[in-house]
Amino acid sequence: MTQLECFPYGAGHGDEGVCLLVRMGPYRILLDCGLSDLTALSGDSLEVSAPADVVLCSHAHSDHAQGLLNLHRAFPQMPIYASEVTTQLLPLNWLDEPGRVPQFVHALPWRSPVEFQDGLTAELFPAGHLPGAAAILLTYTPPEGRSHSILYTGDFFLSNSRLVEGLRLEELRGLRPDVVIVEGTYGTARFPHRRQQENQIAERISRALSDRQSILLPLPMVGLGQELLMLLRSHHLFTGRDLDIWVDGTVASGCDAYLELLPHLPTSVQNFAKHQSLFWDDRIRPRVRRLHPEQRSLVGGSPCIVLTDFSIDWQEFCEDSPERWLILLPHHLEEGLIEISPEYDIETYVLAQHCDGASTTQFIHNLRPQHVIFVHGDPNYLVDLTGLDELHNRYHLHSPASGSLVELPIGETFLQPAPPETTYEGELTELGTVVTITLPDAITHDPRWRSLSDTGLIEARWQGQDLVLRGLTQRELMTQNNERSPAWMDSSEKDCCFRCRHYRGQRCWNPGSPLFNFKVTPDGYCPVFEAAQTAMEPTREDVDQAPG
The missing domain is CATH 3.60.15.10 (Ribonuclease Z/Hydroxyacylglutathione hydrolase-like)
Structure with missing residues (x-):
């Protein structure tokens, strides 16, 4: 055999x-x-x-x-x-x-x-x-x-x-x-269809530019960076737009390498290149320009897009005015970079490769x-x-x-090992106006549990006949809250964290809340809200950290 x-x-x-x-x-x-x-x-020697x-x-x-x-x-x-x-x-x-x-x-x-x-x-x-x-x-x-x-x-x-x-x-x-x-x-x-993913990232970038933000895209050298650049050059939201796109570091080297491969790229790309430059172009909007290291702190005076290496210290671009920048990360690179500087406006996107x-x-x-x-x-x-x-x-x-x-024996009969345990049986209980789902604690042994339970809040949606549960992260909650007006500072009655008697020092101290011991935003909400006897005045820390 x-x-x-x-x-x-x-x-x-x-x-x-x-x-x-x-x-x-x-x-x-x-x-x-x-x-x-x-x-x-x-081993330790290559002399073999x-x-x-x-x-x-x-x-x-x-x-x-x-x-x-x-x-x-x-x-x-x-x-x-x-x-x-x-x-x-x-x-x-x-x-x-x-x-x-x-x-x-x-x-x-x-x-x-x-x-x-x-x-x-x-x-x-x-x-x-x-x-x-x-x-x-x-x-x-x-x-x-x-x-x-x-x-x-x-x-x-x-x-x-x-x-x-x-x-x-x-x-x-x-x-x-x-x-x-x-x-x-x-x-x-x-994931959604590839074109739908492209439209989602294009719309997010376009919206940020309209809000007078610049966009920073940390990327690997080849692949995703060139795909995004081609998307920005050809998508209807950007064609003809008065906009500068800067390409930095090894991502620019990757673009140069792609230009040498033009005969091997799809016919549609070759036809595009017959009418305008594939990447570097100062003549047709949006303009695409090479960025040199000494220019990093100079861009961003007006809204622009920067594609750079994900391995560099990208804070060079926005450390003087972080509020004017939106950093967009591929979802698989988010964790390591957020640890560097969590105070920046960071979002993730999916553009599957x-x-x-x-x-x-x-x-x-x-x-x-x-x-x-x-x-x-x-x-x-x-x-x-x-x-x-x-x-x-x-x-x-x-x-x-x-x-x-x-x-890898071929053609032999052997018993297939039991599949790994990836499903968990639980119970569902309807209690008046709420539904409780109970799962065994074995589910917490999976490392992914930590991201699911980050805030203790979940999002549920139907997918065909199945109900899909997804954990909501602190960053998502902050993003959602930032998109709303800061009504927590109004005098109107609202069942939000700021008006809850368990809200102190930007944290929830209610043992019965899924947000217990978590840092929460003033306009947050949970099902066990308890109104304070008197509305408290916001502290300086609360105002500084408030959304919006």
Whole structure:
């Protein structure tokens, strides 16, 4: 029987990169190398034999590619391959290297099997997500017996975006690989259609500009930044608008790299570029200009948009007048940056670059493999995917941690392990004018409970026949309250926190309230409001911290 195994040196959990060693018969194939430290590949010394017979890189994002240069330097004879576009984008990972890094990654064509060793072939298919991103089909045909195949998606996206066409399912539908290694970045989450997401972020930016705010968008070097810039250049809310868009740091370097890729971008983008510059343009509104570091403190005098690196100290732009800036973060980058400076006006947005839960399951059902390995995502999100009945009942599911070997027997009968416990049984009670939902305390053991219970308040909405519950964060409450007039300072009667007898020092001290011991806004509200005997005068601290 042909040996099939997958050993993740990096499974892409949290901040770790993706680096997967696949064994097919006698051959070892390394899929991506997003490791910043290569000691996991060969211990403390790299003076050993090459860790693989061949290396294949799915795309140029650093969490999949940053270790390739050091890997090449350690094992210069080990061949490394990627799509042609990816070979052009990869040098962006080594901008800090002195001198020009020579080309060491070999380009492979699309949709054409290439044989590396006797019986071992690889074929690349466009995967969406980023220009040049590839889904990689590995096939091994032994001297005797049937062929075996593994499909690795890398990061993939089924929907078309502004600068990249989505993965075409019809190209893969008949492949029937034995194993699919698929990313699960968003877990089982569901998102609106891509165009709806674009309209939502465009409308939010437009509204802030109308309110005389400037917009700061911290972004990675390639991918999302260029997508947003193209959106701002072509959306009807911004075309012809007297507006400056500034592009800073490595995001600007990413734009320059995209300009070199124009023949590989979608036809609609190439047609756009025939009439006006794709990015840099001082002539047509909105104007797009490159921003130099010494100019960072100078922009924002009039409303503008700034795209910058998410790794820099973005307070340089707005520390003198934070009230004139709105910082918009991709939802997956929010937590780390808010910890730096929570007093700024920060909101998040969704502009998906990966498949949501529904698209991921659709993709798997179209391929019908025996084994599915989930990588690249929060471990809790991957557990959610492995717990789906519609997947668990049909496929052998795996979600390995880094350093855990996954054996992949094909055609054998073995018991599928029990799915992880991701559902909780509770009770629902109707009590007059309120409904109480009781859940077991085991639910609090999940790390996500903390964000759900942040304020003790939830939002409920119907999704078909299902009722979806979502926790409301302090930041959302502040945003909602800021959009309302500060009626808490009126003399009118209102059942708000400011007029509750348990409100002291901007906190709720009612043990029976879901807001107990939380910092609350004066115009907040909870179901156990108790009126103070006399309306208290606002303290200086209350006035300073009041919404609006």
